[in-house]
Amino acid sequence: MNLRIGVIGTGAIGEDHIRRITNVITGARVVALSDLNVNRAKNLAKKYDVKFYVTGEEVIEAAEVDAVVIASWDPTHAQYVAASIKAGKFVLCEKPLATSKEDCKRIVEAELAGGKQLVQVGFMRRFDSGYRQLKACIESGEIGNPLMLHCVHRNPTPGPKHTTEMSIKNSVIHEIDVLRWLLGEDFKTAQVLLPKSSSLAENGLRDPQIVLLETQSGVRIDIESFVSCQYGYDVQCEVVGETGTIRLPDPAAVVMRSHGKLSYEIFSDWSDRFVEAYNIEFQQWVDGVKLGVVAGPTAWDGYAACITADACTEAREKGTIVPITMPQCSAFYGR
Numbered sequence: 001m002n003l004r005i006g007v008i009g010t011g012a013i014g015e016d017h018i019r020r021i022t023n024v025i026t027g028a029r030v031v032a033l034s035d036l037n038v039n040r041a042k043n044l045a046k047k048y049d050v051k052f053y054v055t056g057e058e059v060i061e062a063a064e065v066d067a068v069v070i071a072s073w074d075p076t077h078a079q080y081v082a083a084s085i086k087a088g089k090f091v092l093c094e095k096p097l098a099t100s101k102e103d104c105k106r107i108v109e110a111e112l113a114g115g116k117q118l119v120q121v122g123f124m125r126r127f128d129s130g131y132r133q134l135k136a137c138i139e140s141g142e143i144g145n146p147l148m149l150h151c152v153h154r155n156p157t158p159g160p161k162h163t164t165e166m167s168i169k170n171s172v173i174h175e176i177d178v179l180r181w182l183l184g185e186d187f188k189t190a191q192v193l194l195p196k197s198s199s200l201a202e203n204g205l206r207d208p209q210i211v212l213l214e215t216q217s218g219v220r221i222d223i224e225s226f227v228s229c230q231y232g233y234d235v236q237c238e239v240v241g242e243t244g245t246i247r248l249p250d251p252a253a254v255v256m257r258s259h260g261k262l263s264y265e266i267f268s269d270w271s272d273r274f275v276e277a278y279n280i281e282f283q284q285w286v287d288g289v290k291l292g293v294v295a296g297p298t299a300w301d302g303y304a305a306c307i308t309a310d311a312c313t314e315a316r317e318k319g320t321i322v323p324i325t326m327p328q329c330s331a332f333y334g335r
């Protein structure tokens with residue numbers, strides 16, 4: 001039987017997820033949706049023949065909704081995740097789980113109190129075949145212990161309300177999660193360096209930024225965040241180990257020799273670059289929910305990422321290295 005899904009937030013990725021659930025994956029269908037942008041949401045409801053609700057809470061509480069997808073703006077996630085837990089429904093919340101560690105902590109506590117894992121966070125890079133290959137290679141011991149990671153996260157242009165803080169809490173949060181998963185350990189310090197800002201970064205945005213993280217075992221990581229790089233969407237990751245290095249592969253692309261140049265296309269945003277990862281993420285989420293389990297990054301992972309992102313914000317504001325204190329993870333989250 002199809003899992004009946006309610007979607008909250010039908011902007012860029014919300015619409016893409018509706019398309020994905022309807023046309024790409026199996027075992028689920030969208031039955032309800034809601035968005036502050038009523039016209040857009042109603043048009044989508046009509047296109048996909050699903051019920052429109054005025055509020056996200058109504059979607060969560062609707063009798064016909066088995067599970068919820070949250071794809072509204074970052075600061076709205078915490079309230080909808082909390083309402084989903086209260087309603088006892090599985091929920092896939094786009095990243096970040098919340099915009100502060102305090103909100104994440106409340107979510108973790110509510111889930112613990114309910115006694116059942118219901119929350120998955122949309123850290124889809126864990127499902128990307130390139131990152132999976134990196135993880136398998138690290139775990140094989142082929143390059144020895146990882147010592148340093150060099151990462152790049154570039155977007156052509158930022159969204160209309162993008163802030164200096166969001167470069168980390170909305171964007172670099174992907175690296176924070178996927179590197180924590182890749183290395184199997186938490187971080188112990190954060191520092192943020194602010195190079196000369198691009199003249200194309202508007203409204204006082206500090207861009208680029210360099211995030212420096214140190215893991216508990218001493219692995220050093222640098223992440224370049226550049227949200228107005230202009231030329232395309234570019235995600236890179238190199239792991240330097242004791243006996244070799246490995247690098248995240250770019251997605252397969254046609255190589256062109258023409259007009260005296262050798263070239264291949266660079267994607268313009270996340271939706272194409274990680275399309276396979278989103279598809280796998282959603283298929284596994286649906287399959288897991290039907291079995292009554294969360295099959296991806298948990299509320300605890302969302303909490304751990306947010307603690308690290310908050311430390312980065314503090315480090316940028318203070319201009320210092322900030323220690324990261326990770327609370328003891330409950331056995332409930334299997335760690």
Ligand SMILES: NC(=O)C1=CN([C@@H]2O[C@H](COP(=O)(O)OP(=O)(O)OC[C@H]3O[C@@H](n4cnc5c(N)ncnc54)[C@H](O)[C@@H]3O)[C@@H](O)[C@H]2O)C=CC1
Pocket residue numbers: 008009010011012013014034035036037056071072073074076094095096122123124170270
């Ligand atoms: N995993 C990933 O790679 C990606 C994740 N995201 C995340 O997905 C979320 C949505 O991002 P986009 O689609 O790019 O933004 P968007 O601005 O295109 O869409 C967000 C939608 O949420 C709606 N909304 C805002 N507050 C609401 C509320 N209280 N109730 C219902 N609807 C509300 C807005 O009207 C808008 O239509 C964000 O949290 C973002 O961080 C976005 C892009 C990629």
Ligand SMILES: O=C1[C@@H](O)[C@H](O)[C@@H](O)[C@H](O)[C@H]1O
Pocket residue numbers: 155170171172174270
């Ligand atoms: O999650 C995403 C966006 O919200 C964010 O703004 C982008 O920087 C990321 O690359 C994308 O994956």
